[in-house]
Amino acid sequence: MPASAGLREASLHEMTLAGPPFGTVPSVGSRLVVAVGSNAAPDVLRRKLAHVPSTDRICLRTVRVTNITVGHSAHVAARGYIPAAPILAGEGAITTTAAWLGPTHIDALDATEPNYDRQTVTTRDHPVLGRPSPLLPDEWTPPATFDLYVSRHGVLADPVTGDPVPFGAQTDVLEWLSRRLDDETLADPASQVCRRLSADPRAMTARIRAAGLARSHGSRAPLSIGDGR
Structure with missing residues (x-):
């Protein structure tokens, strides 16, 4: 996980200036994906998604998500460490990276997560605090759902x-x-x-x-x- 929200925010600012496919306003049809673990680092998403042949813009933003905490997946990753995994219970909250991704980028990210399933949850159960893109219009309606990756191993x-x-x-x-x-x-x-x-x-x-x-x-x-x- 990034060391601080301030450093993450600076990295996200640099990412939006990196040119296509990154941008500051989500493409039509994009879904909000909340990251836990290494995917919260902009450089990791750059490495995983920059090669994907898609015109959809990737929009990244720091958000705070409630009723979610972070633990360790009950498995060993290929490189030998015990990775992070979200826990969808309790009254905790996390500050992390949210990414607006188009269908092609989501499929590509799914392929990089063999030990995780992408799960859709509601913002009623897990409210997202903060606007997931700073340049969205004032009348923008928050999404009813978002996705995140949960461990297949618990x-x-x-x-x-x-x-x-x-x-x-x-x-x-x-x-x-x-x-x-x-x-x-x-x-x-x-x-x-x-x-x-x-x-x-x-x-x-x-x-x-x-x-x-x-x-x-x-x-x-x-x-x-x-x-x-």
Whole structure:
């Protein structure tokens, strides 16, 4: 996640000046996609979407979304780290990047997220605070829905209380896993652990699931072996 909203806002300003397909007013037919994790970094979206052959403008804006918090997905990414994932429960709020994307860009972004499903939620349940584009007209009506990517594996959570693990540094989440899995090697320096896990990320993902450390992104119910993907 970007270090601060101020730095993110500056990056977004630079992005809008980068030329096509980026702009400051969404194209007709665009959908609002709220980012969690690496997609909240404008440079990541630039890398993922700049090559897409589409005339639709990509409009980025910092927003605050309520009734959503951020935890860790209950899986190991290809590069060996435990990635972020949204939790659609509770009364928390996040400040992050929202992107107006056309259909072609959305399809391209979907293809980069094999461990996540794009889910549509309502702004009634998860109000978006702040105008998702600074140059939209004053009479602009906020969208009734927006999309975000939820983990197919669920989120890390305490197996007894169901409380999710708050998003944090890799050192912290790996130490949490070390205690729950009784595996001292996970408490080694994070860079070393991630390098080892990248050799077989599915193995640790399976251990997490088998130990009952995964719960749904929308409830406290634990995921069984057959749930998810």
